[in-house]
Amino acid sequence: MMTKQDIYNKxxxxLPKECVLLDESLSKYTYTHTGGNADLFVTPTSYEETQTVIRFAREHNVPVTLLGNGSNLIVRDGGIRGIVLSLVKLTDITVTDTTITAQSGAAIIDVSRMALHHTLTGLEFACGIPGSVGGALFMNAGAYGGEVADVLASVIVLTEDGELLNLKREELELEYRNSSIATNKYIALEATFKLAPGEHEVIKAKMDELTFLRESKQPLEYPSCGSVFKRPPGYFAGKLIQDSGLQGKIIGGAQVSTKHAGFIVNINNATAKDYTTLIKFVQDTVKEKFGVDLETEVKIIGEE
Structure with a gap:
């Protein structure tokens, strides 16, 4: 069994030395500002380097955890063993006619702004989603009536064996907050979006409206992991939590937001344990009062 120092040395x-960090705190990379250390934190600068890491890990039986931009994620306080792979250095965005191709480390907000710049419509819904392109693909992210599936044309992914695949939208089994990228444990490297010509002022007005809605309704003044729960059929998670009398509920440094009950915010140096304990408390209370199971939308990973 290789030690983390052995893995680092190899x-x-x-890879460039600055792309491999030993015992790196993951709280620097999550929107909640929580999380323990990664044994190795690796940030490749190309698809080839990413393949090298995956093939190395496969050959030496080293676990790999993919980290997006940490916006819809809780990393437990015990951290993550093996390699944590972050594609934050893969951020190129290019435009050809009515298509935009973006690497997975780019922010989906930046892709929507690029669409506006080139007067292309279809990605307005993404102007307030804080995740990366890779994260948006992984969970078929959406907001305000739009989702990635509506405009996605194709993706380039890396399999667990380090093989590159170019997949069309139809092959991705895109559904509400899920995709075959997630179920097959692919690593998304690049996405191509098919948009339509539009009018600059109309696109901008829509993006301004959605940005206002987001800023007025969401607790952006505190660290958070975004919307914690999926929307249960026939209900709204936030309203169920509010009607359960849980708005403002605090455990440790984590609080059910007083601005939007679907969010849990870090108001006082919360730990991941504070977050997961409060999530469980909310789920149990809503189940008891309304008989509804709240399923987490936020991804929770790492060791206790």
């Missing part, structure tokens, strides 16, 4: 021979 990886710095194949």
């Amino acid at each position: 990886l710095v021979h194949t």
Whole structure:
């Protein structure tokens, strides 16, 4: 069994040294500002380097955890063993006619702004989604009546064996907050979006409206993991939580937001344990009062 120092020593021979960090705190990379250390935190600068990491991990039986931009994620306080792979250095966005191709480390907000700049319509809904392109693909992110599935044309992914695949939208089994990228444990490297010509002022007005709605309704003044729960059929998670009398409920440094009950915010140096304990409390209370199971939309990973 290789130690983390052994893994580090081997990886710095194949990747730039600044791309491999040992015992890196993951609280720096999550929107909640919580999370323990990664044994190795690796940030490749190309698809080839990403393949190298995946093939190395496969050959040496080292676990790999993919980290997006940490916007809809809780990393437990015990951190993550093995390699944490972050594609934050893969951020290129290019436009050709009515298509936009973006690497997975780019912010989906930046892609929507690029669409506006080129007077292309279809990505307005994404102007307030804080995630990366890769994260948006992974969970078929959506907001305000739109979702990635509506405009996605194709993706380039990396399999667990380190093989590159170019997949069309139809092959991705896109559904509410899920995709075959997630179920097959693919690593998304690049997405191509098919948009339509529009009018700059109309696109901008829509984006301004959605940005106002987001800023007025969501607790952006505190660290949070975004919307914690999926929308249960026939209900709204936030209203169920509010009607359960849980708005403002605090455990440790985590609080059910007083601005939007579907969010849990870090108001006082919360730990991941504070977050997960409060999530469980909310789920149990809503189940008891309304008989509804709240399923988490936020991803919870790592060791206790």
